[in-house]
Amino acid sequence: MNLKPETLQKIDEVITHYPVKRSAALPLLHLVQEDQGHVSPAAIEWIAGKLELQPINVYELVTFYPMFRQQPAGRRHIKVCRTLSCALAGSHQVCAELERQFDCHTGETSADGAVTIEFVECLASCGSGPVVMIDEELHEQVDVAKARTLAAQLKQPAAGRQP
Amino acid sequence: MPHPAERRLIFRHIDEPGYTADLPCYLRHGGYEALKKAVARKPEELVDEVKKSGLRGRGGAGFPCGVKWTLVDRRSGKPIYLIVNADESEPGTFKDRHIIHQDPHQLIEGIMIACWANQVKQAYIYIRGEFPKGARILEQAIAEARAQRLVGPGILGTGYSCEIYVHRGAGAYICGEETGLIESLEGKRPYPRIKPPYFPAVLGLYQCPTIVNNVETLCHVRHIAEMGGEAFARIGTPNNTGTRLLCVSGQVQRPGYYEVESGRITMGQLLHDLCGGPRPGRTFKAVIPGGSSSKILRFGERFKIKRKDGTTADWGVEDIPMDFDSLAACGSMGGSGGVIVLDDSADMVAALANLNAFYAHESCGQCTPCREGSLWMKKITARMVHGDARPGDGELLKNVADQIAGRTVCPFGEACAWPTQSFVLKFGEEFKNYAETKKARPADGLELI
Ligand SMILES: Cc1cc2nc3c(=O)[nH]c(=O)nc-3n(C[C@H](O)[C@H](O)[C@H](O)COP(=O)(O)O)c2cc1C
Ligand code: SF4
Ligand code: FES
Numbered sequence: 377m378n379l380k381p382e383t384l385q386k387i388d389e390v391i392t393h394y395p396v397k398r399s400a401a402l403p404l405l406h407l408v409q410e411d412q413g414h415v416s417p418a419a420i421e422w423i424a425g426k427l428e429l430q431p432i433n434v435y436e437l438v439t440f441y442p443m444f445r446q447q448p449a450g451r452r453h454i455k456v457c458r459t460l461s462c463a464l465a466g467s468h469q470v471c472a473e474l475e476r477q478f479d480c481h482t483g484e485t486s487a488d489g490a491v492t493i494e495f496v497e498c499l500a501s502c503g504s505g506p507v508v509m510i511d512e513e514l515h516e517q518v519d520v521a522k523a524r525t526l527a528a529q530l531k532q533p534a535a536g537r538q539p
Numbered sequence: 540m541p542h543p544a545e546r547r548l549i550f551r552h553i554d555e556p557g558y559t560a561d562l563p564c565y566l567r568h569g570g571y572e573a574l575k576k577a578v579a580r581k582p583e584e585l586v587d588e589v590k591k592s593g594l595r596g597r598g599g600a601g602f603p604c605g606v607k608w609t610l611v612d613r614r615s616g617k618p619i620y621l622i623v624n625a626d627e628s629e630p631g632t633f634k635d636r637h638i639i640h641q642d643p644h645q646l647i648e649g650i651m652i653a654c655w656a657n658q659v660k661q662a663y664i665y666i667r668g669e670f671p672k673g674a675r676i677l678e679q680a681i682a683e684a685r686a687q688r689l690v691g692p693g694i695l696g697t698g699y700s701c702e703i704y705v706h707r708g709a710g711a712y713i714c715g716e717e718t719g720l721i722e723s724l725e726g727k728r729p730y731p732r733i734k735p736p737y738f739p740a741v742l743g744l745y746q747c748p749t750i751v752n753n754v755e756t757l758c759h760v761r762h763i764a765e766m767g768g769e770a771f772a773r774i775g776t777p778n779n780t781g782t783r784l785l786c787v788s789g790q791v792q793r794p795g796y797y798e799v800e801s802g803r804i805t806m807g808q809l810l811h812d813l814c815g816g817p818r819p820g821r822t823f824k825a826v827i828p829g830g831s832s833s834k835i836l837r838f839g840e841r842f843k844i845k846r847k848d849g850t851t852a853d854w855g856v857e858d859i860p861m862d863f864d865s866l867a868a869c870g871s872m873g874g875s876g877g878v879i880v881l882d883d884s885a886d887m888v889a890a891l892a893n894l895n896a897f898y899a900h901e902s903c904g905q906c907t908p909c910r911e912g913s914l915w916m917k918k919i920t921a922r923m924v925h926g927d928a929r930p931g932d933g934e935l936l937k938n939v940a941d942q943i944a945g946r947t948v949c950p951f952g953e954a955c956a957w958p959t960q961s962f963v964l965k966f967g968e969e970f971k972n973y974a975e976t977k978k979a980r981p982a983d984g985l986e987l988i
Binding site for chain 2: 402458466498
């Protein structure tokens with residue numbers, strides 16, 4: 377495990393937030409995933425050791441909570457909202473357009489590793505749907521035309537993962 | 540600009556040009572004065588104010604907040620925890636996001652007042668994982684408040700100390716259910732706990748007495764501390780006091796958030812006056828009034844209501860006052876305040892299939908009826924939409940749903956059964972003749988599943 381010093385510092389700080397170490401499992405998984413891009417078997421062992429748990433106690437979280445991934449994602453992570461209000465505003469068409477643009481199915485990463493596309497459940501922005509989250513940025517009222525513009529921006533050479 | 544029919548209390552400064560999320564701005568607008576007033580009073584007096592206010596929880600169940608606070612076990616000798624439910628995951632709901640992003644100090648002030656009233660020394664804000672920016676905004680706001688002795692050790696020169704930490708979820712809807720949330724905060728899978736014995740007020744976080752309140756509820760607490768419980772109770776209608784944040788989405792001209800006095804406007808006023816009515820050339824067909832789990836209402840149906848005082852009413856959907864009791868009297872609920880509108884172009888089977896896919900994805904899997912039933916309801920409705928609808932499907936769906944509700948550990952069982960039960964009950968014809976109606980429907984290219 378080669379975690380950045382800042383990550384290690386944050387990990388030690390966050391553990392102090394709880395009277396019981398195990399509570400820090402989700403925060404540690406987030407920090408490790410942000411640092412490494414995904415949660416590897418080694419990371420699971422490391423977190424378990426840090427919190428005095430068995431690896432299975434951490435592994436069962438990774439397999440339950442949708443936001444944790446065991447494989448690296450693309451450089452940019454696109455999440456399109458699938459749920460009713462966004463669907464009524466056309467999110468299925470938006471998702472299909474993004475799949476076409478990147479030649480990549482939902483739930484997968486494009487062959488060049490540029491993007492991962494996911495079709496996710498309600499992102500709590502139903503009044504301005506369809507909504508699309510790209511990394512941490514929320515885009516509202518994304519119709520097919522706007523999806524194409526977003527895709528074009530993502531395809532520019534400088535569009536690496538934002539810090 | 541707020542609509543003239545709105546009454547903005549919590550959203551007073553939302554979208555106001557120049558209003559920012561930082562502490563100096565909040566202080567310029569009278570921020571933390573309510574907390575100063577509160578810590579000068581006895582904690583019991585504040586619990587009393589909240590009781591007098593009649594405030595009901597805004598997370599979904601509408602449970603009286605003052606009563607919840609009185610149920611807390613204060614004799615156990617164990618610490619009391621406060622958990623702020625910022626999971627905001629009920630489809631159709633998007634109010635807490637705006638509070639967190641635009642006015643985080645209002646929430647923090649509400650939390651600190653609630654903590655003082657209940658002598659809580661440690662609060663956690665459980666925020667859904669998909670709000671990474673919201674989490675950072677809250678952390679920043681807590682740090683600012685801490686630097687001014689509004690949070691942390693010895694607040695406002697008193698001997699009272701209280702910490703707030705932000706805890707991020709990771710994409711699971713069931714973490715919004717209070718006991719699932721507690722398990723998640725303990726670092727486990729969010730499998731809801733069975734009640735009894737695990738009432739949070741007695742055996743909550745780390746088996747200690749715990750209060751779980753929604754973001755909006757705690758913001759109301761701030762206003763109650765400022766104006767007093769009696770003044771708050773004069774807003775809205777009896778038993779449905781205060782204002783309510785309503786989130787409107789779906790097939791309507793002006794979707795968005797609106798803050799209104801509870802029960803002082805009807806569904807018709809909300810959808811026509813505030814939201815601008817149906818889209819051009821369309822008429823309203825149905826509305827889901829309180830988040831995706833609440834039972835759907837069909838335009839054209841009549842509700843014959845008998846009130847507690849013996850008076851009666853005969854309402855159409857447009858006439859229903861927007862409050863907990865009236866929506867419950869019509870067989871649905873106010874829930875989380877998420878109003879989802881469907882117009883005459885909507886394919887009801889496809890809409891239900893969309894919701895069923897949500898519930899099948901989000902069931903935690905602990906109880907067989909919920910895990911299997913939610914999956915079957917998804918499969919049946921998806922099969923119907925994808926070209927293999929059978930005349931008996933409506934009854935089959937109802938049958939599955941009826942075997943979930945009431946037979947599970949947590950209310951998710953009802954939450955996933957109610958859409959199917961109500962869609963099939965109210966749009967039975969559409970389910971029965973789906974194969975034909977689908978063929979007759981003009982192709983609009985809109986896919987829902
Ligand atoms: C399946 C399910 C999901 C829920 N999701 C949320 C949620 O996202 N946010 C919330 O505040 N309450 C949610 N609740 C309600 C909570 O369990 C709890 O009643 C509420 O947070 C209490 O706060 P209040 O009394 O202030 O409303 C959910 C309940 C269920 C059964
Ligand atoms: S009802 Fe569903 S979500 Fe609730 S505990 Fe049972 S399986 Fe889990
Ligand atoms: S349905 Fe898409 S954000 Fe809620």
